[in-house]
Amino acid sequence: MVAADLPYWAQSLLRVLGGTVAVLLPAGTIVYLFLFKMMSFMQSRLGPMEAGPYGSMQLFAEVGKWLQKEDIQPELADKRIFKIAPLIVLVSTFILVAVVPFGPDAWFTNFETGVFYALAVSSVSVLGILIAGWSSANKYSLLGGLRAAGQLIAYELPMVLAVIGVVIQAGTLNLQGIVVSQNAGSMFGWDGLGNPYILTQFVGFLVFMISVQAELTQTPFDMPIAESELVSGYMTEYSGFRFLIFFIAEFANVGVFTLIASILFLGGWGIPFSWFGWTSVDSIDNWMNVVGPLIMVTKMIVLSFIVMWVRFSYPRLREDQLQRFAWKVLIPVSLVNIMITAVLKVMF
Amino acid sequence: MTDLVDRQKLSYIAAQAADARLNVELETEGMTLNIGPQHPATHGTLRIIVRLDGEQVVWADPSAGYMHRGYEKLTEVRTFPQVTSLINRIDWLGSFANEVPFILAAEKLMGVEAPPRAQWIRTILFELSRIANVSLFLGDLGVQLGAITPVFMAFRDREYVLNLIESATGGRFHPNFDRIGGLKDDLPKGWILETRQVMKKLRNFCDEIENLLFGNAIFQIRTRGIGIIPKEVALQYGLSGANLRASGVDWDLRRDQKIPLAYDKIDFKVWTHPDGDSFARCWIRLQETREATLIVDKLLDGLPAGPVMAKVPRIIKVPEGEAYVSTENPLGEMGYYVVSQGDLGPFRVKIRTASFNNISIVPWVLRGVFVPDVITILASLYFILGDIDK
Numbered sequence: 001m002v003a004a005d006l007p008y009w010a011q012s013l014l015r016v017l018g019g020t021v022a023v024l025l026p027a028g029t030i031v032y033l034f035l036f037k038m039m040s041f042m043q044s045r046l047g048p049m050e051a052g053p054y055g056s057m058q059l060f061a062e063v064g065k066w067l068q069k070e071d072i073q074p075e076l077a078d079k080r081i082f083k084i085a086p087l088i089v090l091v092s093t094f095i096l097v098a099v100v101p102f103g104p105d106a107w108f109t110n111f112e113t114g115v116f117y118a119l120a121v122s123s124v125s126v127l128g129i130l131i132a133g134w135s136s137a138n139k140y141s142l143l144g145g146l147r148a149a150g151q152l153i154a155y156e157l158p159m160v161l162a163v164i165g166v167v168i169q170a171g172t173l174n175l176q177g178i179v180v181s182q183n184a185g186s187m188f189g190w191d192g193l194g195n196p197y198i199l200t201q202f203v204g205f206l207v208f209m210i211s212v213q214a215e216l217t218q219t220p221f222d223m224p225i226a227e228s229e230l231v232s233g234y235m236t237e238y239s240g241f242r243f244l245i246f247f248i249a250e251f252a253n254v255g256v257f258t259l260i261a262s263i264l265f266l267g268g269w270g271i272p273f274s275w276f277g278w279t280s281v282d283s284i285d286n287w288m289n290v291v292g293p294l295i296m297v298t299k300m301i302v303l304s305f306i307v308m309w310v311r312f313s314y315p316r317l318r319e320d321q322l323q324r325f326a327w328k329v330l331i332p333v334s335l336v337n338i339m340i341t342a343v344l345k346v347m348f
Numbered sequence: 349m350t351d352l353v354d355r356q357k358l359s360y361i362a363a364q365a366a367d368a369r370l371n372v373e374l375e376t377e378g379m380t381l382n383i384g385p386q387h388p389a390t391h392g393t394l395r396i397i398v399r400l401d402g403e404q405v406v407w408a409d410p411s412a413g414y415m416h417r418g419y420e421k422l423t424e425v426r427t428f429p430q431v432t433s434l435i436n437r438i439d440w441l442g443s444f445a446n447e448v449p450f451i452l453a454a455e456k457l458m459g460v461e462a463p464p465r466a467q468w469i470r471t472i473l474f475e476l477s478r479i480a481n482v483s484l485f486l487g488d489l490g491v492q493l494g495a496i497t498p499v500f501m502a503f504r505d506r507e508y509v510l511n512l513i514e515s516a517t518g519g520r521f522h523p524n525f526d527r528i529g530g531l532k533d534d535l536p537k538g539w540i541l542e543t544r545q546v547m548k549k550l551r552n553f554c555d556e557i558e559n560l561l562f563g564n565a566i567f568q569i570r571t572r573g574i575g576i577i578p579k580e581v582a583l584q585y586g587l588s589g590a591n592l593r594a595s596g597v598d599w600d601l602r603r604d605q606k607i608p609l610a611y612d613k614i615d616f617k618v619w620t621h622p623d624g625d626s627f628a629r630c631w632i633r634l635q636e637t638r639e640a641t642l643i644v645d646k647l648l649d650g651l652p653a654g655p656v657m658a659k660v661p662r663i664i665k666v667p668e669g670e671a672y673v674s675t676e677n678p679l680g681e682m683g684y685y686v687v688s689q690g691d692l693g694p695f696r697v698k699i700r701t702a703s704f705n706n707i708s709i710v711p712w713v714l715r716g717v718f719v720p721d722v723i724t725i726l727a728s729l730y731f732i733l734g735d736i737d738k
Contacts, residue, residue: 043500139381228492229723315566316494318720
């Protein structure tokens, strides 16, 4: 209980710093590992090699480049809104990471309705995208913004429904509670692996990951950006550091959503409690506050690898096909999943 | 000129009608979107003016000419051998194929015929430039649909073909290798063996693309049943090449006309597809790339020995007359109508390029489709800006 012994101001400072790291570090890791390197290897090329060993300093070079660029705003743009939009998108990532627990004590806030809060604030970024599309005074931006709004609202629903299965099984809306119930659980009396919900909620996991892909506007569902149709969608008129903020927010969102997916389905920061004879969250050893975040990051990298893998291999759907897929396939499937979960929960 | 004015009037009337309908039904405004001249999907400076109702296209009008370089006029102030270096740049991805019909037209006027070996090598290089051209299309198709990986494979394997063209002609993009009466040089040593290996690689590439892209469910639902061009309409709009064959018209100038190239010495299959949609057009091009590698292999088997240059005077003067020769180029039928008055250079050259006719169907085929389909249909029609604007 290290964190609890510190004075309040020190705890707050630690948590603010930790939150910033928790947003920016995954974003940087995903961009370098997947966007620069994995994508290049898939496409039989090397990717950036000049800046630093194996191009590892490329990120800093890129950030430096974007910061130096001229800040261009279209003449007809709604200037104040135009400036706020990227910040709203980035802020939504920060308020989302606030409920993610990284260890028994390594959390930012820990309240009872964590799942509810996470799903609610994850749609704040839609506002940013919509006003970015509208305020740019560009037809391509407008089309991109409207597409984003339609798509993100459509995919919010299967995502919520997929999570309900997990909530029923765990019996709590608290994210910490969901992690504990997975690692303290057992499968048919055998507790060697705990009870990660990816096994029992496999359908829910698939629906959740597809919705995450759409929510993050990654490739089979990237119509809001659609660089071959809409130039760059809602980001068309953005350049310099405003574009940089959009860019960071995109990949930070990938990180945060895969963190949440790993909490809901892969057991989060925990390792099966039976390994070390723990019984409850209070009896966990203190070193888990250091190992826990590492476990989380490993799971995040695996899941975001899948997200990026799909992104680099698939072509793009059309907007109406995407909507049809959400309403006609994903939502019925996740409703059936909820029903079966509820029935099984009552029976056993 | 009157044609253009009529079309503008018609589009205007259509626009007014569409606006009236929109305002009455939904009280919403339509939107006019300029796709191009600077747009990532038009490979250059084609501008398409699109009237949108939501995301649905009410009408579309292509506006060409942003890259007009006046090649027809420029040929008039050049001698016959100089013209080839210009017309290389019309369809810049399959440059050698541009030279052949012009040289054939000039030879027809002069009454000379290239020796057999030259004809065979011409045909081989012609097919190589088809592969270099269409393999890029196959990769680019993915980019238009949002899949960024295939294009790198296309560039990787296209490189082998460009290397072959370079080692035979000295130029990767603009060979300028064809001469009146034959070719500049014979093939270099070891070229035949290497070509066979490269053709094998290219067939692998075709299989790869077929698995990666054509077998993909998303690719299929994005292209099947989209942008259907029926047989009659395709013929009326003067489509040619793969676009025409995808509508089920069995017409290929390599097989259907008598020209002094080696196509009549070998067997090859002309692929057709009954559907006429975007998928059919892409599929036909894939099959043609594979067929082209087989054609090259067959031609290499029977390559005759002998000189590569016929006896022609050092200073070429083409006798008075007119000739039209067209060939089945990577993009479709390409022809040159050459008028000579007995001078060193042509008096007048009319260039019939495939893409110019192929995009004339754009207003017809884009009515009622969605904005994302505009891009797939344009990609599947496959035009090259140099080929439209000349």
